[in-house]
Amino acid sequence: MSILCCKAKLVCAFLLLICFNVALGDDGYELWLNYNRPLDASICSDYGNYLNNSRIIGDSKTMEIIEDELTKASKGLCNFQFNQNLSNNQLVIGNYELLPSELKNLISNRLPNNPEAFIIIQKSTGNKEIVITSNSDIGVLYGTFEFIKQLQLGNSIDGLEIVSSPKIDLRLLNHWDNLDRTVERGYSGFSIWNWHTLPDYIDQRYIDYARANASIGINGTVLTNVNSNALILTEPYLQKVKALADLFRPYGIKVYLTARFSAPIEIGGLETADPLNQKVVDWWKNKADEIYSEIPDFGGFLIKANSEGQPGPQNYGRNHVDGANMLARAVKPHKGVVMWRAFVYSEHNDEDRAKQAYSEFVPYDGKFDDNVIIQVKNGAIDFQPREPFHPMFGAMPNTPLMMEFQITQEYLGQGTHLVYLPALFEEVLEEDTYVKGKGSTVAKVIDGELFNYKMTGMAGVSNIGTDRNWTGHHFLQANWYGYGRLSWNHELKAEDIAREWIALTLTRNSKAIDSITEIMMESREAVVNYMDPLGLHHIFATSHHYGPGPWVDNLGRPDWNPVYYHQADSEGVGFDRTKTGSNALEQYSPAIQKEYGNIKTIPEKYLLWFHHVPWDYNLNNGKTLWDNLALKYQEGVNEVIDMKNSWSGLRNDIDPTIHKEVSMMLDIQLAEAKWWKDACLSYFNSFAKKKYPLGVEPPKHSLEYYKTLKFPYAPGIRPQW
Template sequence: MRLAAWPPLIVLVLASLLTFAVSDPAAAEDGYELWLRYRPVEEGAVRPYRAAATGLLPAGDTPTIRAVTTELARGLSGLTGRAVGIVERPGAGTIVYGTPASSPLIAGLDLPLEGLGEEGYLIRSVRLEGRTVTVIAANRDIGVLYGAFDLLRRIQTRQPVADLDLRSAPAVKLRLLNHWDNLDRTVERGYAGQSIWDWHRLPDFTPRLYTDYARANASIGINGAVLNNVNTNALSLTAPYIAKAAALADVFRPWGIRVYLSVRFSAPMEIGGLPTADPLDPRVREWWTAKADEVYAAIPDFGGFLVKANSEGQPGPQDYGRSHADGANMLAEALAPHGGVVMWRAFVYSHENPEDRHKQAGAEFEPLDGRFLPNVIVQVKNGAIDFQPREPFHPLFGAMSKTPLMMEFQITKEYLGFATHLAYLGPLYEEVLQSDTHRPGRGSSVARIVDGRAFGHALTGMAGVANIGSDRNWSGSHFDQANWYVFGRMAWDPEGTRARPIAGEWARMTFSNDARFVEPVVAMMMGSREAVVDYMTPLGLHHLMATGHHYGPGPWVSDLSRPEWNPVYYHRADAQGIGFDRTESGSNAVAQYAPEVAAGFADLSRVDERYLLWFHHLPWDHRMRSGRTLWDEMVLTYDRGVTTVGGMRGTWASMQPYVDDQRFDEVSAFLSIQQKEARWWRDASVAYFRTLSSRPLPAGSPEPEHSLDHYRALSFPEAPGN
């Protein structure tokens, strides 16, 4: 340990402490600090934390250990109100951290680090030289960093830090953000400003923003970032852009973040000058091998490639009569000598295929089970259509026992109100991950397939389509930060993590530890996604949004060139009824699930009514379990969604004493927008479906504010994210 390297850090900590000491807790905040605010613990509660954090004793002097020291000094000084710096000997309350390989002190404690892998950690209170200290130990430095964030999180949320004995290791290997960012800094389905990657100024300019991005991801266990859009540009694989990606990799490396790239399957033709991209052509295979060598020469710890192929017009191996496995394996062979992986997306559907879109991915990928190389993982969206407000879990989960499957969630809210609607996605993630696939048997949750335990896969992954942009608060709205946060926490442990306690963590760290704030806000968050489902897509309806930009309702759209782009394809409403029959009498999509699951979806007496119209076409007078008709139930569910948003506005209005003015006002304004747009969704949808059902509104349900012609005439050609 080279103590001479540390005095500037202590000066920085003291300066930061002075800032904390004079800051007003109610002072305006812009959201940039995310959940890493480290505000002082309340008087009367701070004593135990001061006693448990008297000094720092790092083992080693690697970039990651230096990051640990900086973070602990910053966090503990801010939280305890007292400067916490490096000490040379362990004393009472010292935090000792490192690995057995870097510290004889830690090695001598003989801590049980087996089973923690390269990223797990142990936090334990031990006696050292006659004094009680806190040890953060791991097999690798990155585990120490994760442990440091865990300890700080416990103090931020006012948990006890005495007599600790904690072990944690990630259940999933690849925990990635997928950035749908383009080289011109636009972001597909992005609602938080421009891309944070300033490609024009890279590689020579790497602002502090990039470090703060990596730090935030490390704090929740995310260990990788796909830098560019899945609808990618082949230029991303040219030498100048590889150098730019390498500059980002250098910034991210101390924080345990690997970079990945989306690659365009036709790149050998577009930037390589070849006449073909056929994956079985030796020239193409040689080109990809050379390209992988070039990337790894610049980025030795490069993670691998993400591929969207033969979907929505993207090139792929089927252009040459080859299979998805042929294309993925060609890339896998190029990456294998370097330890890289191929993440091959299963989001495929074709204009030429008349089959129910729900079935197309299963039809293409199930026959390929067992034909992918070991360093290929198939990335599957949580549902079979496209990140809808509610979808049943994707039938591929459990259907491919010989192939590792990687979960793909959307953090950005393409179908859930963009950045202005408050929709906490923890319940959506939990709903999917806890679903029982019954494959290989009862109790085989989606989470157990994602973490590899169901079928014994070592290569595992979970990806989230990022909601990050250049807005000062990172995600376009303050509450959208919670979706980034809960994704990371659930990716660490998909089966064991639950949405409600994570919402509580985030609310405490981001706003206030006062129970009078936390309890109502967590309740609001937990009900928010259901409210969006209610006022957008009740009872299993789906894909009802307007064309292209997906902003606002468009259940009447029927004139798009591809049938599966039209909302009428999905709701199939007419004078007789509404819904998509996916039972044996219809498309029989239920048959792609395990028999137990299929029977539950197909049986009207058993199906969860939240999925009713996803799997059944029913008459408007179908009797629901409430005793109401389907029409009345649908309208009242729309109404409930709007009412819930009104309640959310009321809840937030009462939170003003606990929140700084800037963030309070911004959230208030967005909730006002949400209430207005919830009513728009409800009114437009009810006005349209009433023309088909020819039934009156239920008693007490308000008339739409405008005519159907008014709603159909609305146009938003410049809506963001398109």
């Protein structure tokens, strides 16, 4: 009897486990490579004719990955086996050099002269083979992922012809991950790099990370925080880095490291890190040789120097050129690069912080070695919800500049707000610098078209962590995906990328896709409105940047205080960066100076960035600045309400687990949007002393109440070094 009872209990437990797993639903782990959502039989039938008669040419590790990926996709999406039938091949996958001559003739001159470029083409005569090829195995991998995506999206296979080549060379993720597994400005758990168990233990998550990045064309990863730790350059850690590099190589991903400028002192036993000291030069050369002996395709170094207390060449009376070129010469024999960040501002410099990077770097245009690329944030301050494009773009025709975007959401609601960042990326890339007349966009600067840069790059600061769904909030996956797509082709539109991601990740229902696309495209403007409308910026709480803090004025230097950036007083609000103020505007082209320098012609989204404006000044709609400011804050709240209501109506179209989790996040976002509105309007009205316009809900609490709120353990806080 007891045995039967035990068996019954086990059966019940098993059934409960099954029910529990079903209830769990989609946990988001598969990202946009979710092959667990079967397609219609008609789509599978069309693609199956090719997938069931296929041939993979080549025997590299990358080609093995291609076969494995096609096998997973075939089984998950269409429930059939991917087979290699050598006698009647219809799908042919392989390096161009290995193709049969008749298929080479089909490709002819259509394949771009770029080793990462690929072509997918269907023969129109005879046997209708589909060919996926490239001049490299990695390009073939990119083409395979594109083919699988066409299958996932249910696109027609008839007349298929896709030719694709990346517009940017270096397409990188920057991990701000520390060796203790904390992540600076990370909002989705701990670092995925478990340095303690590397190199012997290879987590499946590392492989899935590589798959995800390769599927969107990302070809490099900087493993460590820009606020760097010299220990990563020691032999034990280099063995751990080597394990990751070996794993990532077949996916076309190079590893890079952040180099602490003072490493020769901290781990090398030298008394100086002066870049012109021969012992220092030799130390870095030897260190580079050591790294490349273990990792022959090591990408190079990313450097943050002489910014926010980080050591650099200026500690020794040298300049950025001295530091960057010294490191560049150490890695150049190995074809390595140095990415030198332009995010610099100094406690010894009282110049408008928005001007400092331009002032420090532009005079050195053309003096950096040819394997140095300057990495520039999209705006001159620091990843704000909206900034004008950085004035360095277009100002250094003889020095390659690469874009640095954030994928994580510091200053943008962190891990709980739905904010679709490709809308921000697109806005910045399409901004016109006018440096060579109309049409001189930021995108044309960074892709080398304007100045014929020999090296191009784009970096995205990652929010990838140990959370099961990788990014904490399900919709933050779209920022990772969208960044990869835009770094490959910056001419893509954010809205089209959103629709693609939704179909790959959430639902194929066309009406649901329309609704979710509207939510995503509205989300970035919503966060601008309830945080930093009309050009306000950097009014966040101290250190962790979680929540509003426009009143903060007690930090150690002026430009750490929000009051520095908004300069509110009884007369008005805004930072005067015209000729009557800091004149940061002079760093832009004459056309922009003319437009932005005039309070009547400046785009109102940048108004308070460049002008100190009276509270009673009438904007284009005839309402005063105060009324517009208050209405913008309320508009941001209302937009979140709309997002929340739209999402609620999608309950029957979305996996229930994802729907519930996003719903809870939207509850948080709405509460925090109201907090932002109430706290900021309470503060600014302590100067303006105006009535709230019709349609604006007055703050629920006093200004003193909002000032008392403290969050010492907010996620993503910067550690103390």
